[in-house]
Amino acid sequence: MTLPLEQYDYVVIGSGLAGLSFAASVAAHGRVAVLTKAEISDSNTQWAQGGIAAAVGEADKWEFHERDTMVAGGGINDPAAVRYLVQHAAESIDWLLSLGANFDREDGELALGMEGGHSQHRIVKHADRTGWEVERTVVHAVRSNPNITVFEKAFVTQLLIENGRCVGAVAEVDLLGLRAFGAKVVLLATGGCGRMYQHTTNPRVATGDGIGLAHDIGAEISEMEFMQFHPTTLYHNQLRSFLITEAVRGAGGTLRNHNGRRFMYDYDPRLELSPRDVVARAIEAEMKKLETWCVYLDTTHLSPELLKHEFPTIWEKLESIDIQMDRDWIPVVPAQHYSCGGVKTDIDGRSSIPGLYAAGEVARTGVHGANRLASNSLLEAMVFARAASVAALEETHVPPERLTVKPAKSVTEADAVRLRRLLQHQTTKGAGIVKTNDGLAETASLIDKLMKEYERLPAAPFSTYSLETRNLIIAAQYVVQGAIDRQANVGLHYNADLVTA
Numbered sequence: 260m261t262l263p264l265e266q267y268d269y270v271v272i273g274s275g276l277a278g279l280s281f282a283a284s285v286a287a288h289g290r291v292a293v294l295t296k297a298e299i300s301d302s303n304t305q306w307a308q309g310g311i312a313a314a315v316g317e318a319d320k321w322e323f324h325e326r327d328t329m330v331a332g333g334g335i336n337d338p339a340a341v342r343y344l345v346q347h348a349a350e351s352i353d354w355l356l357s358l359g360a361n362f363d364r365e366d367g368e369l370a371l372g373m374e375g376g377h378s379q380h381r382i383v384k385h386a387d388r389t390g391w392e393v394e395r396t397v398v399h400a401v402r403s404n405p406n407i408t409v410f411e412k413a414f415v416t417q418l419l420i421e422n423g424r425c426v427g428a429v430a431e432v433d434l435l436g437l438r439a440f441g442a443k444v445v446l447l448a449t450g451g452c453g454r455m456y457q458h459t460t461n462p463r464v465a466t467g468d469g470i471g472l473a474h475d476i477g478a479e480i481s482e483m484e485f486m487q488f489h490p491t492t493l494y495h496n497q498l499r500s501f502l503i504t505e506a507v508r509g510a511g512g513t514l515r516n517h518n519g520r521r522f523m524y525d526y527d528p529r530l531e532l533s534p535r536d537v538v539a540r541a542i543e544a545e546m547k548k549l550e551t552w553c554v555y556l557d558t559t560h561l562s563p564e565l566l567k568h569e570f571p572t573i574w575e576k577l578e579s580i581d582i583q584m585d586r587d588w589i590p591v592v593p594a595q596h597y598s599c600g601g602v603k604t605d606i607d608g609r610s611s612i613p614g615l616y617a618a619g620e621v622a623r624t625g626v627h628g629a630n631r632l633a634s635n636s637l638l639e640a641m642v643f644a645r646a647a648s649v650a651a652l653e654e655t656h657v658p659p660e661r662l663t664v665k666p667a668k669s670v671t672e673a674d675a676v677r678l679r680r681l682l683q684h685q686t687t688k689g690a691g692i693v694k695t696n697d698g699l700a701e702t703a704s705l706i707d708k709l710m711k712e713y714e715r716l717p718a719a720p721f722s723t724y725s726l727e728t729r730n731l732i733i734a735a736q737y738v739v740q741g742a743i744d745r746q747a748n749v750g751l752h753y754n755a756d757l758v759t760a
Contacts, residue, residue, distance in 0.1 A: 261325065262664045264419075264427055264441030267292040267408075269651060271446045272415050272428060272469065274299045276390075277619025277640035278448030279397040284648035286406040292440050293401065294413040294430050297464050300394055309374055309504045310384030310635040311355075311641075313348035318372050321345040328635060331376045331534045333750035341627040343606050344635070344642050347397065352383055354399075359758060360396040361385060372569075373509040374633035376534040382634050382674040387504055387570045389459065393637060413438075414723045415468065416667035418445065418476050418615065419658075425476065425615035426658035431721055437666070441658030444651040446608070447473060447617040448644065451598045452734040454679075454727075457687040459595040460489055460502045469621035470737065471730030473602045479611040480675040482600030482623050483734065484741030485751045488629055488692050489596035490538035493577075493589065494553035500594040501576055505633045508532060509631025510569060512558045514542070515606070519552045536630045536751045539593040543692050546592070555588035593692060597636060599627040600736075600741065608647025614656060618644040640722020668717040669725040678709050679728045684733060690739050696756045703739045706732060 271278045277298075282291045286446070293299070295720025314324040324345040329336050352369075362383050363370040372382035385392035401407050414434035419427040427441040449469030453461030471498060491508070493501040508514075508531040516522045526541040527533040533541075542554050558566060563585040564643065567574050572582055582589060602610050602617040606623055610617050619640040626639050670678075682705075689695075689702030710732050719725065748757050 260664055260666070261661050262429070262437065262439040262493045264608060264658055265292075266438045267442045268659065269444050269446065270294065270428055270442040271448060271759075272472070273448035273450060273619070273621070274409070275448060275450055275619055275640065276393055276397060277644040278446065279401050280641050280644040281446050281448065281618060281648050281651075282407050282668075283400045283404065284645050285398060285651055288652055289406070291407045292410045292442070293407060294415055294428065294440070294745060295409065295411055296414040296468070298411050299398055299409055299498045301400075309506050309634045310372055310378065310382035310389045310539045311352065311637045312381050312632065313352050313638065314345060314379070314381055315349050315352060315369060315383065316381055318543065319381050321348070323379055324348065324381060326633045327377050328374050328448045328626065329495065329628070331630050331632035333630060334628065335749060336628030337625025340606055341623050343646070344626050344639060348638055349640045351638060351645070354641070354645070355393060355396055358396045358400050360392060362392075372506050373532075374505040375508060375532045375538065376632045377439040381569045382506065382509070384506070386568075386757060387506065387572045387750065392635065398553050414726065415472060415665060416470050416490055419662050419664070420476055421659055421662065424613040424656060427655070427662070429664050437664070439662065439664060443614065443654045443656045443658065444653075446644075447602060447610075447615065447621050448619045449621045450622040452731060453595045453598070455682060455686050455735045455738070456595040456691075457683045458492070458592070459501050460492055461595070466727035467730045467734030468727065469602060470616065470734040473610065473615070473617070474733050476612060476615075477614060479603040480601065480623070480737050481603045482597065482741060483737035484745055485599035485627070485629050486592040486595060486690070486738060487597040487599060487751050489511055490535055490542055491556055491591040492594040494572050494592045495580065495590070498580070502596075503573060504570070504590055505535070505556060505590060507556065507570060507573070510565065511561050512556050515555045515557050516545050517549050517554070522554070527637055534630055535633065537754070539692050540753060542593055553590040553592045556591045557588050558584045559586055559588070561585065597631055599623070599629070600737070603731040604643070606643070606646060607650035609650065616647045618647050629752060647759060661741070667721075667726055669719050670713060671732050672722050672724050674716055675728040677723065678713060682706065682709055682728075682732060686735055690735070690742060692753065694742055694754045696754065698756070699739055699743050703743065706735050706739060710736070727735050
């Protein structure tokens with residue numbers, strides 16, 4: 260079918276920090292459409308507990324932040340991207356403050372926390388709800404701007420291509436049906452893909468949609484094998500994987516096994532403040548060694564006043580299930596948390612497809628390398644989205660008035676549920692924290708079968724859940740193939756059949 264294109268200067272897909280930072284930054288120069296498949300605040304951003312890393316302390320320097328980022332990333336980070344990130348951190352904090360963000364302060368100065376992998380106190384935070392505060396701030400800025408139109412419950416099904424250039428997007432908009440949006444720049448800011456695993460800290464919207472869209476038009480996607488598992492999420496049979504932020508260990512929390520022993524001494528001299536990949540593998544090894552289902556985070560030696568003040572959300576959540584942080588050990592297990600790879604971009608957010616930019620977790624900027632340093636994610640989303648906003652001003656291409664659109668194929672939701680559960684079981688089993696050659700081969704084979712079955716099944720009426728499932732299968736293909744291709748262990752990629760590099 261042929262659809263008319265509703266003309267905008269910029270189309271943003273996603274409403275987390277990256278997408279809204281870009282929208283707020285370009286709005287003075289043109290009309291912006293923000294397409295988000297749920298509500299505007301429903302993103303990974305608002306779930307971020309820890310904070311934003313920035314070398315703003317008196318004893319800190321961007322060079323120290325740069326070094327810590329490179330070390331955490333196994334040295335395979337893009338040095339130019341890392342330097343750009345850390346040198347633009349302070350101005351990003353200032354930008355948020357100018358929009359009205361409220362961060363913790365001590366004696367009038369920003370209160371800076373410590374997290375694993377950092378050599379200095381440099382985490383700017385809002386208690387343990389930094390993501391919520393940041394999202395509140397940028398949502399208000401976007402809602403207040405008359406040049407920005409937000410389309411909620413708008414699921415993007417296709418990126419539009421004309422003569423090799425991305426010129427817009429097609430979305431199924433709630434109550435309005437299929438609509439096409441034209442723009443001189445399209446920004447992918449769709450977040451992560453954690454829902455391909457059984458256990459994840461990601462919200463329900465993290466279904467790899469940007470990876471699926473980029474894949475369909477042939478954009479370069481790389482380093483998806485670097486899948487980060489957060490070491491400490493609450494172990495509870497009846498609750499989703501609730502994150503216990505890195506900052507709890509930064510404040511002095513320790514890890515103990517079922518015998519009560521502080522086991523990180525056996526794995527790394529940095530103990531609980533080791534990078535996340537080290538801690539996650541140590542926890543998994545300890546659980547296998549003792550044949551237990553979790554380990555414990557011990558904060559009983561810390562004062563209740565400190566715990567309540569620094570971690571009010573966690574305190575309340577644990578209290579609701581009869582766990583007292585100052586009296587009880589907290590049962591924790593690793594869970595999928597963050598995708599370090601994605602749509603490959605340059606420092607200005609440009610993908611391999613002209614007109615298509617990407618920022619945030621969906622993008623592979625090169626900053627994280629083989630492992631993301633704690634609290635670099637919100638920073639990366641802001642820094643590179645704002646860099647993209649500057650580059651986007653130079654784009655002058657005028658999109659066509661009409662284009663041919665191919666409706667996306669949905670399958671029945673019953674089939675989608677079945678396919679997704681099979682995928683989640685196998686990726687958790689074969690593409691988790693520790694991998695093997697046989698496990699990866701088995702996972703790759705099943706994913707191929709799932710994709711072929713999706714394509715073979717009869718078409719059904721439009722279903723967001725169904726198309727999300729397809730996107731998860733596509734994203735999983737990149738994760739597993741990347742792990743098969745990488746023949747040296749580094750950072751988050753650990754194959755027990757390989758000799759550690």
